[in-house]
Amino acid sequence: MSLKNTLQSPYSQWMEDDAPESDVVISSRARLARSLAGYPFPHRLSPEQAEQVIQAVSLAVRNAEFRTRFGDVELVRMTELSPVDRWILVEKHLISPGFLKNTGSSFEYKGLVLTPDEQLSIMVNEEDHLRIQCLFPGLQLEAAARTADEADSLLEKTLDFAFSDRIGYLTACPTNVGTGLRASVMVHLPGLVLLGQVKEVLTTVSRLGLTVRGLFGEGTDAVGNLFQVSNQVTLGHRESEITGNLASVTRQVIEQERSARQQLVRQMPVVMRDRVGRALGILKHAHTLGVEEAMRLISDVRLGVMAGLLKGPPSRVLLELMVITRPSYLVRVSGRELSPPEWDELRATLVRELVNAHSGEHPGAQDGRDTGRRPEEKKKI
Amino acid sequence: MSLKNTLQSPYSQWMEDDAPESDVVISSRARLARSLAGYPFPHRLSPEQAEQVIQAVSLAVRNAEFRTRFGDVELVRMTELSPVDRWILVEKHLISPGFLKNTGSSFEYKGLVLTPDEQLSIMVNEEDHLRIQCLFPGLQLEAAARTADEADSLLEKTLDFAFSDRIGYLTACPTNVGTGLRASVMVHLPGLVLLGQVKEVLTTVSRLGLTVRGLFGEGTDAVGNLFQVSNQVTLGHRESEITGNLASVTRQVIEQERSARQQLVRQMPVVMRDRVGRALGILKHAHTLGVEEAMRLISDVRLGVMAGLLKGPPSRVLLELMVITRPSYLVRVSGRELSPPEWDELRATLVRELVNAHSGEHPGAQDGRDTGRRPEEKKKI
Numbered sequence: 035m036s037l038k039n040t041l042q043s044p045y046s047q048w049m050e051d052d053a054p055e056s057d058v059v060i061s062s063r064a065r066l067a068r069s070l071a072g073y074p075f076p077h078r079l080s081p082e083q084a085e086q087v088i089q090a091v092s093l094a095v096r097n098a099e100f101r102t103r104f105g106d107v108e109l110v111r112m113t114e115l116s117p118v119d120r121w122i123l124v125e126k127h128l129i130s131p132g133f134l135k136n137t138g139s140s141f142e143y144k145g146l147v148l149t150p151d152e153q154l155s156i157m158v159n160e161e162d163h164l165r166i167q168c169l170f171p172g173l174q175l176e177a178a179a180r181t182a183d184e185a186d187s188l189l190e191k192t193l194d195f196a197f198s199d200r201i202g203y204l205t206a207c208p209t210n211v212g213t214g215l216r217a218s219v220m221v222h223l224p225g226l227v228l229l230g231q232v233k234e235v236l237t238t239v240s241r242l243g244l245t246v247r248g249l250f251g252e253g254t255d256a257v258g259n260l261f262q263v264s265n266q267v268t269l270g271h272r273e274s275e276i277t278g279n280l281a282s283v284t285r286q287v288i289e290q291e292r293s294a295r296q297q298l299v300r301q302m303p304v305v306m307r308d309r310v311g312r313a314l315g316i317l318k319h320a321h322t323l324g325v326e327e328a329m330r331l332i333s334d335v336r337l338g339v340m341a342g343l344l345k346g347p348p349s350r351v352l353l354e355l356m357v358i359t360r361p362s363y364l365v366r367v368s369g370r371e372l373s374p375p376e377w378d379e380l381r382a383t384l385v386r387e388l389v390n391a392h393s394g395e396h397p398g399a400q401d402g403r404d405t406g407r408r409p410e411e412k413k414k415i
Numbered sequence: 416m417s418l419k420n421t422l423q424s425p426y427s428q429w430m431e432d433d434a435p436e437s438d439v440v441i442s443s444r445a446r447l448a449r450s451l452a453g454y455p456f457p458h459r460l461s462p463e464q465a466e467q468v469i470q471a472v473s474l475a476v477r478n479a480e481f482r483t484r485f486g487d488v489e490l491v492r493m494t495e496l497s498p499v500d501r502w503i504l505v506e507k508h509l510i511s512p513g514f515l516k517n518t519g520s521s522f523e524y525k526g527l528v529l530t531p532d533e534q535l536s537i538m539v540n541e542e543d544h545l546r547i548q549c550l551f552p553g554l555q556l557e558a559a560a561r562t563a564d565e566a567d568s569l570l571e572k573t574l575d576f577a578f579s580d581r582i583g584y585l586t587a588c589p590t591n592v593g594t595g596l597r598a599s600v601m602v603h604l605p606g607l608v609l610l611g612q613v614k615e616v617l618t619t620v621s622r623l624g625l626t627v628r629g630l631f632g633e634g635t636d637a638v639g640n641l642f643q644v645s646n647q648v649t650l651g652h653r654e655s656e657i658t659g660n661l662a663s664v665t666r667q668v669i670e671q672e673r674s675a676r677q678q679l680v681r682q683m684p685v686v687m688r689d690r691v692g693r694a695l696g697i698l699k700h701a702h703t704l705g706v707e708e709a710m711r712l713i714s715d716v717r718l719g720v721m722a723g724l725l726k727g728p729p730s731r732v733l734l735e736l737m738v739i740t741r742p743s744y745l746v747r748v749s750g751r752e753l754s755p756p757e758w759d760e761l762r763a764t765l766v767r768e769l770v771n772a773h774s775g776e777h778p779g780a781q782d783g784r785d786t787g788r789r790p791e792e793k794k795k796i
Contacts, residue, residue, distance in 0.1 A: 304760050308702035315696030321689035379685050 037110055037148055041119045041366070046126050046152050046169075046356035050068040051258045051349035053172025057340045059129070060220040060260065060286045060353065061171055064178035064277070065213035066186050067205040068164040068198040075206035076138035076159045084143030084159055094192035095147050103188060104149045109158065112144040120360035127169065128152060129218075133160045137208075154185055161206045162214075172285060175217050175277040182215075183273070201269060209266070213273050217280045219266030221287060226292030226335040227259045235290055239263055242283050248386070257335075258329035258356060263287070295341045304342075310338025314346050317355075317389045322375070323382040347392035358384050417492055418529055422747070423498045426619075427533050428551075429505050432730035434553025438721045439669040441601040441641065441734065443510070443553055445559035445658070447567050448586040448595035449545040449665060450577040456587035457519035457540045465524030465540055472539045475573035476528050484569060485530045490539065493525040502743030508550065509533060514541045519587075535566055536694075542587045543595075545570070553644050556658040598658045599645030600665050605676030605718040609641045616671055620644055623664050626772050636720070639710035639737060644668070653661035670780060676722045684724075691719025695727050698770045702764040703756070709740040724778075727772035739765050 040046070048061040069075060070090060073083055094100065094278040101107070112120060112134075123129045129146060138144065138160045145158035166185050168178040196204040203214040208217065210296040226232040237247045247262040248363060255385045265276045298306050313334035317323075323331075338344030347351075357363055363372060364380050372380065421427070429442040450456065451471060454464055456725065473490040475481065482488070493501060504510045510527060518524065522604075528537040538546040547566050549559040577585040584595040584762040591597065607613040617627045628643045646657045662669050693714035698704075705710075717733045719725030727733075738744055745761050746752060753761065 217660075304702050304756070308763070310702035311702050312697050313702030315698075316693050316695075319692035321692050324784030363503050375685070382689070 036150065038363075040126070040128070040152060041115075041122050043125075044354040044363055046128070046172045047153065048127070048169045049350040049353035050171040051353075053170070053174060055285075055288055056295060058060055058170060058221055058223070058291045059173040059284060060222055061169055062173055062175045062178045063167060063169045063218045063220075064175065064182040065129075065163040065168075065216045065218075066166040066182050067203065067207075067210040067216070068166060068186065068189075068193075069204050069206070070163045071194045071196040072161065076161065076163060077206070079143070079159070080140045081140070081143065084139040087139075087163050088145050088158055091145065091147065091164060091189075091195060094189045095156070095351055095364065097188065097192050098187075100142070100188040103184060104154055105151075107147050107149055109145045109147050111142075112146060113142055117188065117190055118365045122359075122366060124358075125360040127342070128155050128167075129157055130160065133157050135288060138162070154181060155342050156185070156189075162210070164193075168339060173281065173288070174286075175219065175220065175281045175284075175408060178215060179215065179273055179277045185368040208269075209382055212269035212271065213276065214281060215273050215276050216264055216275045217260050219280065219284050220235050220260055221230050221284065221291070222258075222260055223287070223291050223294075224259040225291050225298055225341075226334050228298055228337075229294045231290070231294060234257075235287060236261065236263075236295070239283055239287065242279075243267060244280065244283055249387060251415050257259075258333040260333075260356075266311075295337065299343065306338075306341070309342050310334050310341075310344050312347075314389070314393075316340065317385055318393065319386065320382045321386075322378040323359070325359050325361070325381065328381060328385060329356060332356055332359070351388060351392045355385055355388060357386065417531065420657065421507070421509070421529060421533060422496075422503050424638045425460065425735040426505075426731070427509070427738075428535065428549045428638065429508070429552045430731040430734035431552040432734075434551070435555060435671055436666075437553040437730060439602055439604070440554040440665060441603055442550055443554055443559045443768055444508075444548060444550045444597075444599045444601075445556065445563040445767055446549075446597045447545075447547040447563050448543040448548060448588075448591040448597070449567065449570075450573075450587070451544045451583050452575040452577040454544065457542065457544060460481060460520045460540070460588065462524065464522070465520040466767050468520075469524055469539055470545050470693055471574060472526065472537065472570075475534050475570045476537070478569065479574065481566075481569040483621070484503050484565060485535055486532075487529050490528050493527065494523055498769055499743050499746045500651075501724065502741075503738075503747060504736050505742050506741040506743055507533075508549075509536050510518050510565070511541065511546070519543070532566075535562060537566070543591070545574075554600065554662065554669070555637070555666075556600065556662045560596065560598060560654055560658045578656045589650075591646065593652065594654050594657065596683070597645055598661045599643050600661065601643050601715070602668060602672070603639075603641055603717060604668070604672050604675075604713050605640040606672050606679055608721075609679055610675045612671070612675060612758045613640075613642075616668060617642065617644075620664055623660075624648060624706050625661065625664055638707060639714040641714075641737075676718065680724065687719075688724050691715050691726050693728075695719065695725060695770070695774075698766055699774065700767065701763045702767075703759040704740070704766060705759055706740050706762065709766060710737060711763060711784055713737055713740070728770055732769060732773045739769065746771060750752075 057375060070087055073087060095107050095109060105326040120134050124131050124134060130150060143159050147156040153168055155167045166182050168181040170178045198204055205211050205214055223232050226235055239246055243266055245264050245266045249256050265280055314332040319329050330354050335346045336349060339346045359381050364377055367382055451468055454468060462631055476488050476490060501515050505512050507516060509529060514525060519542050524540050526539040536548045547563050547564040551559045579585055583593040586592050586595055604613050607616055620627055624647055626645050646661055694712040698712050698716060713733050713736050716727045717730060720727045740762050745758055751760055761770050
């Protein structure tokens with residue numbers, strides 16, 4: 035999948051639903067912060083230096099060994115992408131929201147390397163010169179960290195990373211010094227939210243040295259009952275400790291969420307069936323949908339499918355829906371800026387088509403209107 | 416269709432949806448009040464006299480001419496029916512709620528004659544000795560009145576009705592004296608309700624000498640945006656005046672409702688599509704449904720189908736649904752008394768099955784449960 039495909043499809047490989055523990059864990063991410071020796075950190079780079087960093091990484095990913103492992107990748111400058119396309123990358127969790135804002139160097143010197151399978155992305159001149167990120171479906175922290183390490187090693191054949199024998203890799207922010215590794219998982223906790231236990235569980239998680247954030251990272255809300263859990267400290271810990279600790283805490287959260295779902299199904303089967311059924315019914319038939327309502331309904335349907343209450347669309351389609359409902363994807367589909375009511379209408383149309391295409395019900399069959407497009411066609415672009 | 420079939424199926428012929436003006440008018444009813452000469456009115460009958468009335472009517476409907484016209488009908492005593500079955504007849508609008516309560520003679524002497532097509536029903540010893548009622552789909556007041564007249568004439572070959580040359584037929588309540596005719600239509604006015612104009616329209620209707628009531632007659636609410644409009648006065652008017660006046664006012668109400676629907680669709684197409692679509696989605700997927708919510712949703716879907724916003728179940732299925740959602744039908748299906756949560760669950764199950772059977776979507780396909788019964792099978796009993 036080329037970058038163009040990445041931008042046109044709401045689907046990403048990290049949405050696959052046959053991954054380990056994917057009933058609760060949506061995705062696992064490992065991110066390494068790396069700095070080039072001899073250069074100031076991005077926010078202090080001169081334009082010439084920033085350009086040199088871009089060139090150095092661009093060259094490094096064209097290295098034969100790197101290409102053998104990760105495919106024919108190219109560095110794309112963010113200025114080559116439209117504002118909408120940049121936000122789509124954020125909404126697909128392939129770059130950080132901060133990358134489009136004020137972190138790191140000025141915008142002209144920010145670049146992105148993305149592998150065709152979207153598993154590996156490298157942000158250049160974000161807060162650090164390089165942010166090497168691997169994103170895997172389900173609970174696969176070790177695989178993600180291992181892949182990030184591979185990329186790191188292959189890049190190091192060309193690039194000279196700033197490293198101190200005493201404290202490890204040097205990074206712009208002290209919290210990343212050491213391994214430079216931030217590991218995180220995105221978990222779906224509708225059961226704990228419904229039982230009113232999520233705050234308690236996540237407070238415990240925080241006490242274990244982990245950070246809990248909303249869907250799009252720091253300072254964002256946990257829409258759709260999705261939470262990101264990540265390690266806080268990198269200094270003084272080995273990589274395997276970091277991923278191992280996070281994986282171990284995540285396994286506890288998984289058990290608590292599963293137990294919450296079982297309790298809900300056991301104690302109030304009709305209420306639960308009703309809740310998730312209505313959510314599916316509305317997604318299939320609404321003609322105007324706000325983003326928050328859409329995320330709530332998608333979360334309910336995912337809970338229903340995972341808890342065996344509902345034969346709805348598979349999880350990967352539901353995760354695609356979560357991308358589809360975001361503003362940038364809607365703007366891309368429509369090809370122009372939209373008013374809020376238009377957004378809500380287009381969102382409902384796209385959601386209806388995709389859900390009906392995956393529910394054995396013809397999208398045009400129930401409503402007096404058909405856009406003439408098949409969601410399946412869009413996906414195959 | 417025998418009385419047994421009538422009691423087992425939620426469908427009645429008056430629900431047919433290819434009838435005149437059936438987008439707004441559900442059904443037309445003509446009811447004649449008749450008293451047997453030489454007997455006190457039902458509330459003053461002795462047991463012996465009440466039994467004589469029953470016998471007289473029972474004999475009259477076995478008259479050969481009557482049978483040639485109306486089929487092989489028999490008088491059924493209300494004591495032969497279970498309480499649930501009696502209420503199902505009310506919910507199908509084939510007998511009045513008052514017939515099961517305190518009007519007319521004591522319960523043992525109340526009888527019912529119902530033709531196989533359910534078009535003609537005769538209540539014996541309701542408020543009057545005979546209430547001859549004809550129920551037709553759509554706006555067919557003249558046809559209903561004509562059929563009631565035919566029944567009246569054929570019965571009069573055997574029975575001696577109390578009649579005064581000066582004031583006409585004598586009845587227990589002075590409001591029925593004269594022709595004894597009460598003509599009524601059941602109209603579905605969701606457009607006027609949504610626009611907030613229904614009160615104004617119905618106030619005007621009242622000023623024209625007509626009465627507006629809820630779904631089950633006097634003192635009941637207009638659930639499902641259904642209203643009954645009928646003539647108030649019978650004395651001093653010819654039958655044709657009564658039906659003509661009601662038909663003429665009804666035509667005005669039809670135009671106002673159609674105009675309201677057009678206005679809603681024109682001015683807020685997305686909101687309307689969304690409203691009716693969500694209603695259909697919930698009916699297809701809910702697992703617990705209160706009677707009021709069910710009626711509201713059915714009304715919304717009917718509006719959507721009639722206004723061309725939705726390809727949903729046909730109107731006759733929606734009218735069946737309105738019967739299905741009533742408590743007595745649910746008790747009949749379940750075969751026992753139910754708790755309120757059980758009612759709501761069974762109601763949702765029956766609604767889901769019938770709606771999905773008429774939406775090209777397999778009822779079991781979307782939900783993790785299937786009762787194993789096909790609504791189509793139930794209908795063909």
